[in-house]
Structures are given as structure tokens and as C-alpha cells.
Amino acid sequence: MGRPVDIAHSLGRNLLVITWDDEQRSELPIPYLRGWCPCAGCQGHGVEIRFQPVGDDISATGLYEMGSYALGIRFSDGHDSGIFSWTWLRQLAPESAPGGLKQGSFRGGKFV
């Protein structure tokens, strides 16, 4: 699984641009990431992680690296408990199979 070599926050476009160590580039809209927050508060304790739409006016007010394996994002609604591992971000990336923005659910690490 890839690791980012660069993470750029575009305020104007409200997205993260992640460049991975295999040179793939992923553009992840902030509201999309908020919808995919994997924390227990957003997802409960089931086996599925579901996309939870929150509206398109969500932005990011802080980004911080968590250890060497994940990104923390503070969203404009105050929510900051999600741990966005590199693996998770890569799974969500529009370039990762199945292609395009994913808005259903992940079960056992697979998009369904």
C-alpha cells in the first residue's frame, strides 16, 4: 500500500491533493472525506463503513500527521476524531478500483 510523499490542501477547491510514492495523484474533496470519516462516532461499531453525506459546505480547518501512518483532519463542523490512515485514503481515492467517487459502503475493506 502506498504512502504519501506530498499532501496539499487546496483552500480554493476545497480538496486535498495527495501525491503517493508510486506517483499516483489523488484529489479528495473535503466533504467527501468528512462523509467517509471512519470514527466510531460517525460509523458505530458495525462491520461496514458507510458514506454519511454532510453537505458540500464542509471545509478543513486543520490537518495533522498522526504517527507515520495516518492523517488527522479537523473539519469546519468541529469534528476531528477520524483517523484517516494512508490505506484508507488510498481506498477512497477516485483512482483506486472501483474508480470514481465512492458513496456506498465498505465491508471487510472492499467497496460494495
Ligand SMILES: [Zn+2]
Ligand atoms: Zn467521525
